[in-house]
Amino acid sequence: MALNSIRIGSSAFALAAALAATAVSAQTTPSNDTTTPSSQAPANVGPAVTDSADLGTIVVTANKRAENVQNVPLAVSVLAPTQLKAAGVTQFSDLGRVSPSLVIRTAEQPVNSNVSLRGVGTFAFGIGVESSVAVLVDEVPLAFAARAFTDLPDVQRIEVLRGPQSTLYGKSASAGLINIITQDPTSTFHAKANALATSDREYGGNVSLSGPMGEDLGYVVSGSYSNWDGNVKNLFNGKRVNGHEAGNFRGKIRWTPDANLKITLSGNYLNGNTTVGRPFTHMSPTALLRNTAGLTEAVVMPGVVVSPDNTDVSNNFNSRTKYQGYGGYLRGELGLGDMTLTSITSYDHFHQTDYLDQDDTSYSGALGNNNQVGEFKEHMVTQEVRLQSPAEKPFRYTIGAYYADVNFARPFVRGPAFSAANWYATIESRQIAGFAQVDWTFLPKLTLTGGVRVQNEKVDYTYQDNLAVAPARSFFSGGAQKTAPTWKVSLRYQITDNLMAFGTYATGYKGQTYDLTTGFNANRAAAGPIRPEKSRDKEVGVRWQSTDHRLTANVTLFSTHYTDLQAQTIETLADGTSNFRLTNVGGLTTKGVEVETSARIGQDVNLRGSVTYLDAKYSSYPVAQCYPLQTAATGCVTTASPTFQNLTGTRAVQAPKWKFQVGADYAPSLTDTLKGVVQVDWQYQSSLFFTPRDPETIQPAYSIVNVGIGVRAADRRWEVIGFVNNLLDKQYYGSLVNTAGNFGNQIATQAVLPRDFHRYGGVRLAFNF
Incomplete structure (x- = not known):
């Protein structure tokens, strides 16, 4: 099931070298691209990214200003629709396939999924705990990571910014951000439609219409629907699970009454559900549910054969989620002489109800049938105002202010057999920030960039424990407030028109919070808030692109250190007792190198490749929870109460040493x-831990190959492609969970299976008019 990591690690170096050599030696013909030349700076609001099938100048808004990506002194990956389709990316959770520094850990419910960049992410169950990786749609932040775990909208491009981005994007971007840019209105009528059907019962499609509604008014509307019943079978009722159903709608209206004013109104709505099934992949023959005599595997999960390839469960409770969300934004862009004033006002609402068979069996006796039901409710209002100088002048600046108010609520019930819980929590986070960034080309080829952000955050919470027995307290409330700065400085040297080198130093910040989960009590309340997580990042890089834009080679070296890392650990409370919770555990250092290349050979062949080497380790984590079944021989200090392990110096979770992706698109003329169309996409990831040191949660190295073959119109108005994903049928896991504690402290390991756990084929249809 796994490949040899050393052999593949060497192959990754060879791959990067081969791609670079291809970029240098490829014979090219003059390009007829009409994209913006790299020597010219785009306007403050620029055109869309060129699709990967027609390489040219790629324009991004990573610095909140439209720029040629090759001139941006940041580590930025740009993903275009053709690349996403070839890699089998249909949902947000698939993005890790095409961005090697990105790992997305799926979970039994979207709210428990986790996004990591360069080995840094936040895994927590509490409401109001920010992700280290921000997710934005059209520059509007999503307060709830689960809001992103559905079908991708009508994508124009996706920008993945690696490393701290707190100076321009705030306290939820301490490790990086993902910016999803959707399609804009067009000046003439334009229609797109895509449809998909697979051999394993997935079907769906999307439609997008855009054009003018008048001389000064344009629109774009899009809708999508997808349905997949899953790749896990529940033997209890014969239904398939681990699937999803989702519908999305998005619309924009843009009014441009004159050359100096542009107003965009956008709205969105989504509605969907997921089903849950976590097959057991490893179980001791002596394991007993709740360590009760007679409750063997055969009794509590009849028909299930536990193995690494198991795709069966036996659950007597319908584990699932239902979610609904809506929102929108009003964006205004006003020309003030040669400057641009931009205002973005947004509102977002998201509501999810989750149901889980907590014992993951079909046993219904006194010690089984334990279920949990909860809700996540979120409301967010944001306002950003910024003023920008012209992009083409030697001295350029962006100054702005930002306001956000986010409210979360979480009712939660679990039981009745064991681990009973019944509580209701709320948390409100308010942020006010001012930011500025200056770019000064003080010599013809040398540009200095400096930025600073000062933000004030205020957090207030309530927690009602409905199971507390008097005289124990049942209601808690409190709050905290903090003002914090972040900053960055960068030096960029334009060696030639096509070659740029840069160095950047930046700081990151993730806000304080409270761990509002089961077990919150007077001790946790007295302990106060979890302190902010801070980072310091150093990067150097080189960006090169040939004059005709056919060849690109980018290299980034980075080193980032995190202090007051927010993670699950043992905490000593105000009265001297200890428990496990989210808190500040110490530090983490992540360093490595990222290589991205692309080549267009002739008129028919496009190649792309990217590779990341990552060394992410805990620099300070002296008191961590022992994993289930850990002994003194494997590092658990069993003489202490509670027991603990020292993770200092060990590899961070969700941090593979090697990850790469290679793609090729060959489109020869038939008439x-x-x-014709031939697409190949190869993805590789070395081993990683889902839980520190736990041998039951190691994902071995794996390699996935996707292929597609079909035909398209020469003018790209339509195409039909048959594809096979996971061609070699290699099995891997989206997540592994050690549930030995539920089975008498005997081996019991469950998996969340990815969409392509087994090979499947299908057909993609696309129309573009």
């Missing part, structure tokens, strides 16, 4: 109006 004057028809082209």
Whole structure:
């Protein structure tokens, strides 16, 4: 099931070298691209990214200003629709396939999924705990990571910014951000439609219409629907689970009454559900549910054969989620002489109800049938105002202010057999920030960039424990407030028109919070808030692109240190007792190198490749929870109460040493109006831990190959492609969970299976008019 990591690690170096050599030696023909030349700076609001099938100048808004990505002194990956389709990316959770520094850990419910960049992410169950990686849609932040775990909208491009981005994007971007840019209105009528059907019962599609509604008014509306019943079978009722159903709608209206004013109104709505099934992949023959005599595997999970390839469960409770969300934004862009004033006002609402068979069996006796039901409710209002100088002048600046108010609520019930819980919590986070960034080309080829952000955050919470027995307290409330600065400085040297080198130093910040989960009590309340997580990042990089834009090679070296890392650990409370919770555990250092290349050979062949080497380790984590079944021989200090392990110096979770992706698109002419299409995408990831040191939660190295073959119109108005994903049928896991504690402290390991756990095929149809 796994490949040899050493052999593949060497192959990754060879791959990067081969791609670079291809970029240098490829014979090219003159390009007829009409994209913006790299020597010219785009306007403050620029055009869309060129699709990967037609390489050219790629324009991004990573610095909140439209710029050629090759001139941006940041580590930025840009993902275009063609690349996403070839890699089998249909949902947000698939993005880790095409961005090697990105790992997305799926979970039994979207709210428990986790996003990591360069080995840094936040895994927590509490409401109001920010992710280290921010997710934005059209520059509007999502307060709830689960809001992103659905079908991707009508994507124009996706920008993945690696490393701290707190100076321009705030306290939820301490490790990086993902910016999803959707399609804009067009000046003429334009229609797109895509449809998908697979051999394993997935089907769906999307439609997008755009054009003018008048001389000064334009629109774009899009809708999508997808349905997949899953790749896990529940033997209790014969239904398939681990699937999803989702519908999305998005619309924009843009009014441009004159050359100096542009107003965009956007709205969105989503509605969907997921089903849950976590097959057991490893179980001791002596394991007993709740360590009760007679409750063997065969009794509590009849028909299930536990193995690494198991795709069966036996659950007598319908584990699932239902979610609904809506929101929108009003964006205004006003020209003030040669400057631009931009205002973005947004509102977002998201509501999810989750149901889980907590014992993951079909046993219904006194010690089984334990279930949990909860809700996540979120409301967010944001306001950003910024003023920008012209992009083409030697001295350029962006100054702005930001306000956000986010409210979360979580009712939660679990039981009745064991681990009973019944509580209701709320948390409100308010942020006010001012930021500024200056770019000064003080010499013809040398540009200095400096930025600073000062933000004030205020957090208030309530927690009602409905199971507390008097005289124990049942209601808690409190709050905290903090003002914090972040900053960055960068030096960029334009060696030639096509070659740029840069160095950047930046700081990151993730806000304080409270761990509002089961077990919150007077001790936790007295302990106060979890302190902010801070980071310091150093990067150097080189960006090169040939004059005709056909060849690109980018390299980034980075080293980032995190202090007051927010993670699960043992905490000593105000009265001297200890428990396990989210708190500040110490530090983490992540360093490595990222290589991204692309080449267009002739008119028919496009190549792309990227590779990341990552060394992410805990620099300070002296008191961590022992994993289930850990002994003194494997590092658990069993003489202490509670027991603990020292993780200092060990590899961080969700941090593979090697990860790469290679893609090729060959489109030879068959006739004057028809082209063939051959697509190949190869993804590799070395081993990683889902839980520190736990041998039951190691994901071995794996390699996935996707292929597609079809035909398209020469003018790209339509295409039909048959594809096979996971061609070699290699099995891997989206997540592994050690549930030995539920089975008498005997081995019991469960998996969340990815969409392509087994090979499947299908057909993609696309129309573009």
